[in-house]
Amino acid sequence: GQNIDQPTEMTATEGAIVQINCTYQTSGFNGLFWYQQHAGEAPTFLSYNVLDGLEEKGRFSSFLSRSKGYSYLLLKELQMKDSASYLCAVRGTGQNFVFGPGTRLSVLP
Amino acid sequence: GAGVSQSPRYKVTKRGQDVALRCDPISGHVSLYWYRQALGQGPEFLTYFNYEAQQDKSGLPNDRFSAERPEGSISTLTIQRTEQRDSAMYRCASSSEVADEAFFGQGTRLTVV
Numbered sequence: 555g556q557n558i559d560q561p562t563e564m565t566a567t568e569g570a571i572v573q574i575n576c577t578y579q580t581s582g583f584n585g586l587f588w589y590q591q592h593a594g595e596a597p598t599f600l601s602y603n604v605l606d607g608l609e610e611k612g613r614f615s616s617f618l619s620r621s622k623g624y625s626y627l628l629l630k631e632l633q634m635k636d637s638a639s640y641l642c643a644v645r646g647t648g649q650n651f652v653f654g655p656g657t658r659l660s661v662l663p
Numbered sequence: 664g665a666g667v668s669q670s671p672r673y674k675v676t677k678r679g680q681d682v683a684l685r686c687d688p689i690s691g692h693v694s695l696y697w698y699r700q701a702l703g704q705g706p707e708f709l710t711y712f713n714y715e716a717q718q719d720k721s722g723l724p725n726d727r728f729s730a731e732r733p734e735g736s737i738s739t740l741t742i743q744r745t746e747q748r749d750s751a752m753y754r755c756a757s758s759s760e761v762a763d764e765a766f767f768g769q770g771t772r773l774t775v776v
Contacts, residue, residue: 558705585763596754596767597706604763641705648719650696651756651765653705 556580558654560642565660566632574627574640574657582647588616588627589641591656597641601627629659637661665689667768669755675774676745684740684771688757695738696756696765697730706754712738745775 558578566572578586585604589597603609603618603625615628629636639656646652668687676682688695694713698706708722714735723729727745732738742749752772756765 587764596769599764599766602763643705645763649694649713650708650711650719652708653698656703656705658703 556644556646556652558642558644558652560640560654560657562655563658563660565662568632568634568661568663570632571628571630572632572659574629574642574659576625576627576642576654578623578625578642578644578654580623580644580646580652583620584645584647584649586616586618586625587643587645587651588614588625589643589653591639591641593638600640632661634661634663667755667757667766669753669768669771671771672769673772673774675776678746678775679744681741681743682745682773684742684753684773686738686740686755686757686768688736688738688755689759689766692757692759692766693735694758694765695732696758697738697740698754698756700752700754700770702752709740742773745773747775749773750775 560576588600591597601616608617613630618625639658641656642654643651670685696711697709700706710720710730712732727743730740752770754770756767758765
């Protein structure tokens with residue numbers, strides 16, 4: 555079976571740094587993806603890790619440890635527009651994407 | 664097309680009716696995925712295609728749900744004899760052979776009354 559876990563909600567202050575964790579147990583592994591979803595909108599792609607380590611893309615970074623079944627998304631210099639749900643997804647051997655429940659991030663002024 | 668297009672955007676149907684939801688993927692994208700998303704939850708996998716072949720339909724809830732992609736492009740998700748519990752946002756996504764991420768459409772909000 556496949557299981558992906560994320561915290562349900564997080565709150566942070568504008569300008570701060572926040573780390574959103576994701577743990578997973580899946581049959582096979584072909585990459586871990588992070589998506590951002592604003593309320594009422596479609597998920598949009600943020601980052602992709604297939605090898606261990608850190609991938610940096612502007613204010614957003616994502617880390618992967620395959621041996622631990624663990625990833626995190628790091629958001630720096632938080633802005634109000636970063637208030638959204640953040641979805642962790644794993645692509646298994648079947649090539650489909652399995653999504654976690656999402657973490658709703660609220661950025662406060 | 665420029666992005667993944669889904670139609671209709673909103674569908675209200677009476678319990679017991681059949682509905683067909685359409686997805687037009689990004690031009691040239693090989694893989695097409697269907698998801699169902701409840702409010703405040705992550706997308707729940709339903710089924711996916713590579714070209715016209717349905718690769719995995721293990722997420723379809725029961726035999727009232729079916730999907731096809733006859734020419735390897737546009738796909739239709741059909742729900743027969745709809746029930747109130749089928750009310751949800753249905754999302755389609757597509758991905759190419761050379762890129763890894765999937766791109767989502769705006770979804771179809773289905774309400775069964």
